[in-house]
Amino acid sequence: MAPTPPSQKPGQASISAFFKPKSSPSDITKFSQPDPVQNSSSSNGKARTSSSLDAGSASASTQPPLKRSKLSNDDEKPRRETIDRMGKWKFMPVKVSSSQVDELDPATSQEEPARSQKEQDRHEAFRKKLLGSNFAVDRHARNQMQIEQMSSRDPFSPGEARPSTGAEDEAIVVDGDHDDDDDDEGPSSTNRFGQFAAAKSSSAAASSSSKTKAKGKAKAKANDTDSGPTYTPLEKQILELKAAHPGVLLIIEVGYKLKFYGEDARIASKELNIMCFPERNLLAAMIPVHRLHIHVKRLIQAGHKVGVVRQIETRALKAASKNANTPFVRKLTALYTASTWIDDLSSSDDLAANMGDAYTNQPKSLMAIVEQSEGGNGPEDRVSIGIVSVEVNTGHLTYDQFSDGHARSELETRIAHLAPAEVLVPPKLTRPTEKVISYLLGSGAEGGVRIERLAAKPDYNQAFQAVTHFYRDRGLEAEASATTEEDPTAPSATAAAGDASSSKSTPFMSLILSLPHLSLIALAQIIQHLEAFQLESICTLSTNFRSFSSRTTMLLNSNTLANLEIFRSADEQTERGSLIWLLDKCKTAMGRRLLRKWVSKPLTDVDRLEERLDAVQALRDGKSYVLRTLPNLLHGLPDLERGLARMTYGRATPTELATVLLSLNRVTQEFKADEAATWNTRSSLIDTHLTSLLCGKQPVQKYLNQISIKEARANNKPDLFPDPDLYPAIQASKDNIAIVDTELREHLREIRKLLHRPSLDYVSVAGVDYLVEVRVADAKKVPVEWLRVSATKSMVRFHTPEVIRLTKVRDQHRETLDAAADEAFAAFVGEMCRTEYVALRNVVASLGVLDVLLSLAEVASSAGYTRPTFVATPDGESVPVEIHGMRHPILELVSPLPYIPNDIALSTPTSTRAILLTGCNMGGKSSVVRTLGLLVIMAQLGSFVPATSARLGIHDGVYVRMGARDAMFAARSTFMVEVSETADILRSVTARSLVVLDELGRGTSTHDGVCIASGVLEWLLARERAPNVVFITHYLQLGEMERRFARKVRNMHMAFVETSPADFAEFGGLDDDDAATGHIEFLYKLRAGIASKSFGIHCARLAGLPEGILKSAARVSAQLEQRHRRALERKRHALLRRVFAPQLDAGAVEALHRLVAARETG
Incomplete structure (x- = not known):
C-alpha cells in the first residue's frame, strides 16, 4: 500500500x-x-x-x-x-x-x-x-442542446394543452424554482435570517440526514434521466396554467419579474423584439414589470389574446401558512384583447395615435354575429343576421337584426359604422358571409381584426335561458315571455326560463326580452365572452342599449362613407382630408366620439334638426355670458366617459376616482340653478344640457366629501377614507399595526438597557427595518442569539429574535390592511355606480353634446357658411334641393387654387328630379356631385354649409356609387362590384333618397355598359316615386333620355372652352402639341345641355403619356370619328332617298342631304 x-x-x-x-x-x-x-x-x-x-x-x-x-x-x-x-x-x-x-x-x-x-x-x-x-x-x-431540443419538442403552444406523461407525474424534484427565482419562491429577507439562525443551531443534528437525502436525490435524478424531462413545481404549475387557458398568451409573474414560457416566449420574442432563452426545460422571455401595459398593448394590437398571471399569495402570509415551502399560488387575474383593453385616464387620448391614425383609433368594439338562412336562390343567398356590438371603453351597446342579400352589403355597412376590433362568430358561417368578414376584417395575426369562433352553434333556447338567468342573478328579474313571431323555436324558450315567469317584469328586462331573436343570441355570446374579462357588468345598464336602425336617423352605407370620404381620405387613407377632419374642433374625448356618431347617422327629424341649428347659431353668436364660458369649462377635461366605464368595471384607481369626481365637481359648480332665468341662451337644447349639469352636483359632492383627495392622488387606499367608522376593517388592521409598533418601541427600551446606550434607536438600511447597529468593538458583547444582518468597517447590524417575530406579525397585519383597503375601495366605487351612475352618465353625456355643438359653431363661423333651411314635404313626395353657390368644404381648404362655386336644383317647381351629367375628363363632375352629397349630410347633422343659400328637404338616405375597384379576395371583378353595389342601391332607395351614380358600366364593353347604364337610369326615372338622381356618364347616347322623360331628367355638362387647331393657325409661336390636338380650358361650371366630347386625349397629356402615343391616339380617334360620321351620312342619305325619292330626282335629294348635314355641323 x-x-x-x-x-x-x-x-x-x-x-x-x-x-x-x-x-x-x-x-x-x-x-x-x-x-x-x-x-x-x-x-x-x-x-x-x-x-x-x-x-x-x-x-x-x-x-x-x-x-x-x-x-x-x-x-x-x-x-x-x-x-x-x-x-x-x-x-x-x-x-x-x-x-x-x-x-x-x-x-x-x-x-x-x-x-x-x-x-x-x-x-x-x-x-x-x-x-x-x-x-x-x-x-x-x-444551453445549445436545450435550445435545439425545445425547438423540436415545442413544450406547448397557444391554443394547445400539453398532454400529461408519466415522466411528469412521477418526477422527483428537490427544489421548486430556478436559481434566478430565489427572490420569488424563497422566503423574505427576515425569514431567511430566522432560517439561517435555526439552521446554524441545528447543523450538527442535520448532517447525517442531509447525507441520506443527497444520495436519494442523486439516485432519483439518475433514474429520471431515462424517462424524460423532470419538471420543477414551478414548471408544472406553468404547464397546468397553459392547459387551463388554451389560446391565451400568458404573462406570468415570477418574483419581481414578468415572464413568458414555451411557445409564448417565442411569440413574445418576435412581437416585442426581446430575448428568448432556455431556462431548465422551457424557453423563457422576460419584460420589466413597470412596462407591462405597453407590451400588452403591442401584443393585443398584433391580434393576440393576452392573459396576466399574478401571484395571489403575499410573502408574509405565505410564510405564516403551512405551505411555506411550496411555490406561490398563481392565477389568471387579467385577460386582454384589442376590444377589451381599457386605457387608464393617464394614458394618451384613445383617438390619438397609438397606431398612427386617428381613424384607426376610434373606440374599438366587440361584435357578435349570428345568421340564419332565409332561402332564396340558394341556401346561402339571403340570410337574416343579428349583431350586438359593445364599446368597452364607453359602455355603449348596439344591437340590430336585418335581412341581407348575397353581397352582404348590409353587414358591410354595419361593420363600417361599428369598426369592430374583435368579432365572435359561430363555428360555421355561409360562404358569402365568410368572404365579407375575411375581406373587410382581415386576420388578427396580421394586425387585422381578431376573429374568435365559438365552440358550438348558438341556440335560441339556450341563449334565452342564459340571458334571463344572468339578469335574474343581478336582481333584474323579468317575466320570461318572449315574442315568437320571428323564430318558430321560441315557445320552448319560455319553458326553459323556468320560474322566471313568476317574477315581476321590469322595463329594462322588457327591453332585453323584446330584442330580435338573433340579436338575443348575440347578446348571450357577448355576455359569456365578457365574463372571462370581468366586464359583463356593462350589459346591466339599460342606458347603454341602443338600436342601430332608427327611424329618426339616416343610414349611410359603407360605399357612401368611402366615396364621400366621411372618415378618411381616399388618397392618404388618413383622417386628414375627410369630413370628420373638417368638423372635429372638439375639446374632449366624449365630444369626438359623439361627433363621429352624429356624422355617421344624420337626423331625419325636422324638429330635432332645427333645435340643433338653433344651438349652433346661438353658440356662434355668443351673446350670452354662459355660452362664452363653455369653451373654458370644457378645456382640459379628462375622458370622463372612459373613467366612468373603468369605475363600472372595478378597474379605476383612487387617482382616477379623484380625477373624475373633481372634474365633475368643477363643471357642475360652474352654473347656479337660481340663475337659470338669466342664461338667455336662445336655445332649448343648450338649456336642457346645462340643467343636466346642475342635476349632478349633489351626488358628486356626496362622494367627494367621503374621500381624502391628497391620499387619492397618492393612490393610498388605506388612508383614503378619513372617517374610521365608514369601513371598520381598515381601522382594525391599523390598530393591530399600532400595537406591534408599540411592542417594538418597548423592545427598544430593553435593548438600550442591555447595551447601556440610552440614545440607541432602530435604523433602516437597504430596505431592512428595525436594525440594531453597534460598533465593531462592541459586537462581541451582543447576545449569541442575535442575528447578524450586515456590517461595515465600523458598525455591525443585528436583528434580535423579538424583532424578527414582531416584524413578521407586522407584515401580516400590513397585508391584511391592504386587502381590507382594496375591498373597501371596491365597495365604495361599486355603491356609487349602483346608485348614481345614471346621474353621472347624464352629466358626461351633456358635456359631450355641448362640446359637439361648440365644434359645429366654430365651423359655422368660417367664411361663406350659411344656415340651411329645411322644407317639410308629405310622405311619398320628392325632396327638394336648391343650393346656390355651393362649394366643396374640404377642397377649398386643402387646394391652393380657389374653388369655383356652382348652383344645383332637384325636385323644385322649375327643375327635374334627375340630372344626366356629362363632360370632359377632369372637368369637375365628380367634385360637384360629392359636394352635393356632403352638403346634404352636413345640413342634416345640424351643421352650417359652405354655400350662399341652401333650401333642402329631409332625405332618408344618401347613396353614392363612384369609382372602379375590384374585390379580388371576395372573388368579385370590377364590373361585378359595380353592378352589385348598384343593385343594393336600387333595393334601398325611396322617394326621399338622394342617388349619385358615377360612370356606371365602364367595367365592361362599351355596348354592354351603355345597355346597363341606360336600363338603370330608365328604371329610376320610371318609378312612380322616383328619388333625386345625379347620373354621371361618358355615354353620350344616354342624352336621349331627356326627350323620353322630359319632365323627370335634364342634360347638363361641365362647361369648357375648346380652341381648335384652325384657331391656333391665326397665332404664332404656340406649342406644336396644342396646334395638333387643340387646347381645352375647364370652367368647372354646370351648364345645360350634353357635352360633345370627353377629351380623353387631353387628360392623357396631362397625365404625362408619351407624345408619340398621344399622336397615335389622336389619329385613331379622328379615323373613328370620320367612320362614324360617314356611317351616319349613309343612314341619313338612305332615309332621305326612301322618303323623298318619289317626289324628287337624285340631284334634289343630294342637295337636301347636304343642307341637313350643314345645319347639324353649323
Whole structure:
C-alpha cells in the first residue's frame, strides 16, 4: 500500500484522486453531453456531501467527501482550457477503499476496474453535481442542446394543452424554482435570517440526514434521466396554467419579474423584439414589470389574446401558512384583447395615435354575429343576421337584426359604422358571409381584426335561458315571455326560463326580452365572452342599449362613407382630408366620439334638426355670458366617459376616482340653478344640457366629501377614507399595526438597557427595518442569539429574535390592511355606480353634446357658411334641393387654387328630379356631385354649409356609387362590384333618397355598359316615386333620355372652352402639341345641355403619356370619328332617298342631304 500524502489525513481521499487521464475519445461526448435536468441545489453551487472513509476497510460503504474546489495547477496535471483537453479527465467510481486509493497512481495502475450498474448510476449523478451548471464549457454545450431540443419538442403552444406523461407525474424534484427565482419562491429577507439562525443551531443534528437525502436525490435524478424531462413545481404549475387557458398568451409573474414560457416566449420574442432563452426545460422571455401595459398593448394590437398571471399569495402570509415551502399560488387575474383593453385616464387620448391614425383609433368594439338562412336562390343567398356590438371603453351597446342579400352589403355597412376590433362568430358561417368578414376584417395575426369562433352553434333556447338567468342573478328579474313571431323555436324558450315567469317584469328586462331573436343570441355570446374579462357588468345598464336602425336617423352605407370620404381620405387613407377632419374642433374625448356618431347617422327629424341649428347659431353668436364660458369649462377635461366605464368595471384607481369626481365637481359648480332665468341662451337644447349639469352636483359632492383627495392622488387606499367608522376593517388592521409598533418601541427600551446606550434607536438600511447597529468593538458583547444582518468597517447590524417575530406579525397585519383597503375601495366605487351612475352618465353625456355643438359653431363661423333651411314635404313626395353657390368644404381648404362655386336644383317647381351629367375628363363632375352629397349630410347633422343659400328637404338616405375597384379576395371583378353595389342601391332607395351614380358600366364593353347604364337610369326615372338622381356618364347616347322623360331628367355638362387647331393657325409661336390636338380650358361650371366630347386625349397629356402615343391616339380617334360620321351620312342619305325619292330626282335629294348635314355641323 502506498503511503498517504502528508497533507492528507489517513482514510481521506483528495478530490484530485478521483480523476485520471484517459485516451478513449468516446468518453469526450459522454462528458460534454448536456444535462436536461438541473437540480437547484447543484445549480446554486451549495450542494455538498461528506463522509469519512475507513483506512483499514476495503469495503467501506460510505461516500468520499466531495467539495467544490479548483484543480491543482501543477505542471504534471492537465489544464482545463478546451473541450478536447477536458475530455482527457474521467470521474472515478464513488466507492473507494484505501486499497483503491493506493492504486490510483498512473505509474502502477494500468487498468480501470469494471463498474456495476449501480456504481455507474452513482458515478453519473456525482459527475453532474460536481460539474453541472458551474462548469463553463459544459454549461454552454448544455444551453445549445436545450435550445435545439425545445425547438423540436415545442413544450406547448397557444391554443394547445400539453398532454400529461408519466415522466411528469412521477418526477422527483428537490427544489421548486430556478436559481434566478430565489427572490420569488424563497422566503423574505427576515425569514431567511430566522432560517439561517435555526439552521446554524441545528447543523450538527442535520448532517447525517442531509447525507441520506443527497444520495436519494442523486439516485432519483439518475433514474429520471431515462424517462424524460423532470419538471420543477414551478414548471408544472406553468404547464397546468397553459392547459387551463388554451389560446391565451400568458404573462406570468415570477418574483419581481414578468415572464413568458414555451411557445409564448417565442411569440413574445418576435412581437416585442426581446430575448428568448432556455431556462431548465422551457424557453423563457422576460419584460420589466413597470412596462407591462405597453407590451400588452403591442401584443393585443398584433391580434393576440393576452392573459396576466399574478401571484395571489403575499410573502408574509405565505410564510405564516403551512405551505411555506411550496411555490406561490398563481392565477389568471387579467385577460386582454384589442376590444377589451381599457386605457387608464393617464394614458394618451384613445383617438390619438397609438397606431398612427386617428381613424384607426376610434373606440374599438366587440361584435357578435349570428345568421340564419332565409332561402332564396340558394341556401346561402339571403340570410337574416343579428349583431350586438359593445364599446368597452364607453359602455355603449348596439344591437340590430336585418335581412341581407348575397353581397352582404348590409353587414358591410354595419361593420363600417361599428369598426369592430374583435368579432365572435359561430363555428360555421355561409360562404358569402365568410368572404365579407375575411375581406373587410382581415386576420388578427396580421394586425387585422381578431376573429374568435365559438365552440358550438348558438341556440335560441339556450341563449334565452342564459340571458334571463344572468339578469335574474343581478336582481333584474323579468317575466320570461318572449315574442315568437320571428323564430318558430321560441315557445320552448319560455319553458326553459323556468320560474322566471313568476317574477315581476321590469322595463329594462322588457327591453332585453323584446330584442330580435338573433340579436338575443348575440347578446348571450357577448355576455359569456365578457365574463372571462370581468366586464359583463356593462350589459346591466339599460342606458347603454341602443338600436342601430332608427327611424329618426339616416343610414349611410359603407360605399357612401368611402366615396364621400366621411372618415378618411381616399388618397392618404388618413383622417386628414375627410369630413370628420373638417368638423372635429372638439375639446374632449366624449365630444369626438359623439361627433363621429352624429356624422355617421344624420337626423331625419325636422324638429330635432332645427333645435340643433338653433344651438349652433346661438353658440356662434355668443351673446350670452354662459355660452362664452363653455369653451373654458370644457378645456382640459379628462375622458370622463372612459373613467366612468373603468369605475363600472372595478378597474379605476383612487387617482382616477379623484380625477373624475373633481372634474365633475368643477363643471357642475360652474352654473347656479337660481340663475337659470338669466342664461338667455336662445336655445332649448343648450338649456336642457346645462340643467343636466346642475342635476349632478349633489351626488358628486356626496362622494367627494367621503374621500381624502391628497391620499387619492397618492393612490393610498388605506388612508383614503378619513372617517374610521365608514369601513371598520381598515381601522382594525391599523390598530393591530399600532400595537406591534408599540411592542417594538418597548423592545427598544430593553435593548438600550442591555447595551447601556440610552440614545440607541432602530435604523433602516437597504430596505431592512428595525436594525440594531453597534460598533465593531462592541459586537462581541451582543447576545449569541442575535442575528447578524450586515456590517461595515465600523458598525455591525443585528436583528434580535423579538424583532424578527414582531416584524413578521407586522407584515401580516400590513397585508391584511391592504386587502381590507382594496375591498373597501371596491365597495365604495361599486355603491356609487349602483346608485348614481345614471346621474353621472347624464352629466358626461351633456358635456359631450355641448362640446359637439361648440365644434359645429366654430365651423359655422368660417367664411361663406350659411344656415340651411329645411322644407317639410308629405310622405311619398320628392325632396327638394336648391343650393346656390355651393362649394366643396374640404377642397377649398386643402387646394391652393380657389374653388369655383356652382348652383344645383332637384325636385323644385322649375327643375327635374334627375340630372344626366356629362363632360370632359377632369372637368369637375365628380367634385360637384360629392359636394352635393356632403352638403346634404352636413345640413342634416345640424351643421352650417359652405354655400350662399341652401333650401333642402329631409332625405332618408344618401347613396353614392363612384369609382372602379375590384374585390379580388371576395372573388368579385370590377364590373361585378359595380353592378352589385348598384343593385343594393336600387333595393334601398325611396322617394326621399338622394342617388349619385358615377360612370356606371365602364367595367365592361362599351355596348354592354351603355345597355346597363341606360336600363338603370330608365328604371329610376320610371318609378312612380322616383328619388333625386345625379347620373354621371361618358355615354353620350344616354342624352336621349331627356326627350323620353322630359319632365323627370335634364342634360347638363361641365362647361369648357375648346380652341381648335384652325384657331391656333391665326397665332404664332404656340406649342406644336396644342396646334395638333387643340387646347381645352375647364370652367368647372354646370351648364345645360350634353357635352360633345370627353377629351380623353387631353387628360392623357396631362397625365404625362408619351407624345408619340398621344399622336397615335389622336389619329385613331379622328379615323373613328370620320367612320362614324360617314356611317351616319349613309343612314341619313338612305332615309332621305326612301322618303323623298318619289317626289324628287337624285340631284334634289343630294342637295337636301347636304343642307341637313350643314345645319347639324353649323
